[in-house]
Amino acid sequence: MRNLIAGLALVSLVAGPLAALAQDTKFAQLGQELPTPNTYRTASGAPGHQYWQQRADYTIKVELDDQNQSITGSESINYTNNSPDVLSYVWVQLDQNIFEPNSMSNLTSTAKLQEKVQLRAVEYMAREKFDGGFKISKVTDRSGKPLKYTINNTMMRVDLPSPLKPNQSFSFNIDWKHNINNQKTLGGRSGYEYFPEDGNYLYEMAQWFPRMAVYDDVNGWQHKQFLGSGEFALPFGDYKVSITVPSDHVVAGTGELQNANQVLSSTQQKRWAQAAKSDKPVVVVTQEEATQAEKNKAKNKKTWVYSAKNVRDFAWASSRKFIWDAMNVNVGGKNVLAMSYYPKEANPLWGQYSTEAVAHTLETYSKRTIDYPYPVAISVHGPVGGMEYPMISFNGYRPEPDGTYSDRIKYGLISVIIHEVGHNFFPMIINSDERQWTWMDEGLNTFMQYLSEQEWERGYPSRRGEPQDIVEYMKSAKDTQVPIMTNSESVLQFGNNAYGKPATALNVLRETVMGRELFDYAFKEYARRWAFKHPMPADFFRTMEDASGVDLDWFWRGWFYTTDHTDIAMSDVKWYTVDSQDPAFVNAQQREQQNKAPQTLSQQRNLKEIKKTRVELRPELKDFYNTYDPLATTASDEQAYRQFLSQLSPEQKEILNSGLNFYEVSFQNKGGLVMPLIVRMSYEDGSEEVVNIPAEIWRYNNNDITKVFVTEKPVVSFELDPYRETADTDLSDNYFPRRAAPSRFEIFQQKNNGQNPMQRERATSSRSTGNSNGQ
Template identity: 45%
Template sequence: MRTFIALILLSFSISSFGQDVPGYSGKFNAIDRLLEPPSPYRTASGAPGEDYWQQRADYKIKASIDENTNELVGEETITYYNNSPHNLKFLWLNIEQNVNRKGNEDFGDVLGGVQDSISSLQIQYLLRPIDFPAGTDIQWIKDASGKPLDYIVNNTLLRINLPEPLKSGENVSFSIKWKNYITDRAKFLLSREGYEYFPEDDNKVFLLGHWFPRMAVYNDTEGWQNKQFRRLGEFALEFGDYEVALTVPADHIVAGTGTLVNESEVLTKTQKERLDKARKSFEEQLFIITPDEAKANEKTKKTETKTWKFKAENVRDVAFASSRKFIWDAMAVKLPTNTVLAMSFYPKEGTPVWTEESTNAIKQALEVYSEATFDYPYPTAISVNTSNIGMEFPMISFNGGRPMNGQISEQARRGMTSTIIHEVGHNWFPMIVSSDERKWMWMDEGLNTFLHQRTLAERYPQWSSTRPKDIVPFMMGDQKTLRPIMTNSDNDLLFQMGANFYQKPTVGLQMLRETIVGKELFDEAFKEYANRWKYKHPNPSDFFRTLEDGTATDLDWFFKGWFFTTETVDIDLAEVKWFQLKDEVATVENKDQKGNTKRISGSGNAEDGMGFGEGPQPFAMAHTPDGAYGQFLSRIDESQMREQLSGKHIYELTFKNKGGLVMPVIIEWTYADGTKEVQQLPAEIWRLNEAQVTKTFLKEKEVVNIAIDPNQQIPDVNMNNNVFPRTKQSDKFENMKDE
């Protein structure tokens, strides 16, 4: 009975831990309650469950562009497969072009609204006084037998009411005819699609993304993903096979998702021969259309048309670009399990820098991302030059960056190349590892930026890449406006979106890889996540659980602090004490009035500026009485211990957590002989007291300086309290934040 009561008391003390313990707020508690629970569809290890399912949609599309009216008219047949265990009475589709219609939500106000002086372009963003057609007009929807289907348009979403519920395990086919008004991209803030007009030669480059009605996602954790498109939160789509026929002016060149299946009909004999040669060119890119040929081509406008036909398998979207202005170069990239044709399309305004950088950047991204996750599975990877954006789609991306009068600064060149790498990298996240961009922007942008920065670091070492210190200014921002990473895509402020959804997740993954978990374990776990969820729809919980599963590391404390809060890192080296063992033996009577062994005062309170000048404080080692060993019969060899401690230096360091986030503590010891040693304490040292920790160290040599995280592996917002003694030397760490 006594044992039973003791266990009850112990259980009570554990369950109430955190309510009465000073310095404890539960940062190391499990995050299970913050995530959706495991299910037969998604396991507790982060993998798809045995009963995991997802929907599928196959498309056959015919569309044509009228260059004079800037209209796209299309017809599509969709076959939708209901692999869910539910019967569906209606279907939801995306028609995102409607976001461009006047009266819809816009981002004009983020530029500051009406001011004393305001540019005409800003007025257009803000009020759209010059109106123009925009959006998608649905002309009809019919079932497989040609009968009209009832439908309702709700802004950027389209609901089709089925005459009979679509039963689990069955499929349905239906057709849609629609018209899109292709808009001038210069008239929209954050415009990803439309045309770019070139007044000098009176030509356009058409960039067509989310240009056809597409099935919304229906899944096990949300049902229909029916959040409206508001420009920031991008796309959640189902996988399928596509057959696409695009009719454009006969002198246009089309770059599109998939394999061009009618080369002999749309390419000249010379162009086809060059393309065949490029498929075997692994060392250099070759021109399919040269700059001189492109310049000649843009001078004439044909009234005839050509139809370009593409096929794509197991993709979640298709996009294309069309223009008579395109220069076209290509080269082959050999991966362990696949050979990819890397291609770039750009107007003369992109030369010479696009010739120099674009296709090579595709190659570098394909190689680094494939090594980090899985081999790029598609036959082509395309980069198309445009202005002011970087936008991704399967196998093709639209990327900004151009020289001015043929010249480009090194910073602009880096930005352009970085954009191409980033957008090509989106083929992995979210085009294959298909997370929900409309809900969790960080799951595609953050993971992709992490590998994009790794590509820069490995393949472009001459250019800087994001490091933990770069997130410090953002984390030091106003806590009233900061939002955690785990914020829905459309709910973050536009001006902090880049830092919160791109940069901060990148820094978090860098810390896990390089500091907290280690490269070998982290890389295996990250690769496991990518392979578990390729061609599937992961949620944040699947990512968090897979990283823990693959590293055998409890990372709940990290995910909770870094992803779910806006707390900062500020580790203060608050106090340093230096001791040496005295020669004489102390007695057990060396106690204070409460019976505790007396402690000798320290030699370095950081806050009052003290250093090591007073020398070590002596302490005595007392004999351990037999009663202290309990029933153990063996005894410590005290003479050996005295010998081991003789002449050694003992340092007691007190750390204070002033920022809130718990992190590993990285200590750099500088010794009197000029040598240095780096020692890392795991974040778990904060488990019992998240506000303050004291740790004791035995050193062979005398220490003259101690620095916490001198290389800024952790984004500490105040490096001035990271050094001891407090001297002008601490200024160098403050300056590092601005480098």
């Protein structure tokens, strides 16, 4: 007995050091992968005491041509150099140039032709017919003197007349115009939609003016070309924007409307004032007013003036088709106007859900990051399926022409609004470099979207966030994946890589690795530290560790720097009990096992076919061994047992009589991604116990480990990851004893006529009413 106890202890003590010989790098600290801390960005993940960032303030005038779908504008940029560097030029982004026929995006795009191709796809491939891109007419200094500039695809370098020293500012002007793309045929993050039924247009305007690029302590100038995937890196500043449109248009824009008394009727102004005090949506511009404007089509113009403070961009939308509703949301004691703009084609869905979804987003995101700091938050419906800008977002999904909609459309609308409005926080406020790292805005925001969706409605059908929903991607072919830490323009499977995988990783981190309390505190600290600043991946990684006290290098390495996946197998279970050496107990136990042993097929048949054995026929053939019972307890057995007990301490006697069960469970890491082990043990009496083992159990051997579980009750089955927390890609080896995993075969039948459930219900009700009336 003494030897057995010592042996069990030895297993736990020596398994690590001996296996360390096979250690690889999964638990190595992130060293070369992260930049060296400095006075700008500290080892804790916080901004350093010498952190700096540039500033760009804009005054813009723009006019919309509703006849030719184009805009003409002029802007004045005041650029402040807060860096310690002397600048001889500045870089400006010309993202509209992606629509130029010979743009790098067009030339490097790939496609395949099939025998049957949708008309929209043909229009997109033939987009060189669209005269897109900025037409820059002049670039001058404040006094109007021309400045030398060079356009390189989607970037423009403006050479300064004299070096711009630290803490100095330089003002310059740009005049420009560009045609507006038909978003339905040419795609893009902005554009117009034409409504042939009433002959009107709806415009969603983004990347519509030349914008300053970011200059920072990590990259210098961020002037990677815009190819379509990597979005935008922009400095903060103040904006004053004057937008001239047909007088019957309604304009939504980043910031606060400055001249409501000039562009709204007195009745609309009263409704707007009422909305600012209401906790439910109030209609400012009604559907009847919008419908009347669609018919009249005014020829004169009005100018809407918007002002926005400390934002990184400006977007706007304009149409005579807009219905407009708004409500007040109290965020941290501050009043915020949540608003929606949408055409009648979006009702009743938008009138019921859009502004409520905006308000819900502000409340739930503020709770987990920082209080929403801006005065308004807007959701606009138009051709763009989903895109975000400070205080304003463009969102898709509309009901059928008869006003009905499927659950997919309903939840798709709520989700896209939460996602795009949520982008106000990531990256509009916590201002990461989207041109380089898509996951820092899309992944973090998708994770926050998942949490907000779950607070909207119990059982909300979230598309991303749950570990089990990323399994198919995680186990897909390695040559179709890249690590999360991949530049935006080089990402494969964009939605899975930049949205789904990082969102799932954060959910796993919150629920399984860190726990909600530690995670939520650290995540909120990251948002607080980097609000209105430019964080990098290392700042996020370091802050999450610094604020929680949890070493997460193994997690970042596995989930973000590799394409490993979770596939942990429970390869073997061995059951041990303590040998008490009590002969009566041991012999009785062995006898019970013998009695329970199944008979072989031959033994079963022999019982029937052999009527009498020879010994049964001739009893004189029997001897001592025909009557000897090897499992009977003898006096010598009892004496040996008493001698054994006399040598034990009281503690050893207690263990001897405890009846403990020892289970040696072997685990194999088949997918490469080290993860915590969540093991559920089901006991013989029907009860269960779940044991959570940190991922550090793999630190000495990343591939094969064993763990001894000691239980008072016998275990009838073990299950690994019972709550599907780790995105394990193969559940068939998560059970012991093995459990057959069900598969399904599908029975096909003719599909219905394509109606959504609301339409079918209406049709059924109509038929029932008709039959009743007929009777």
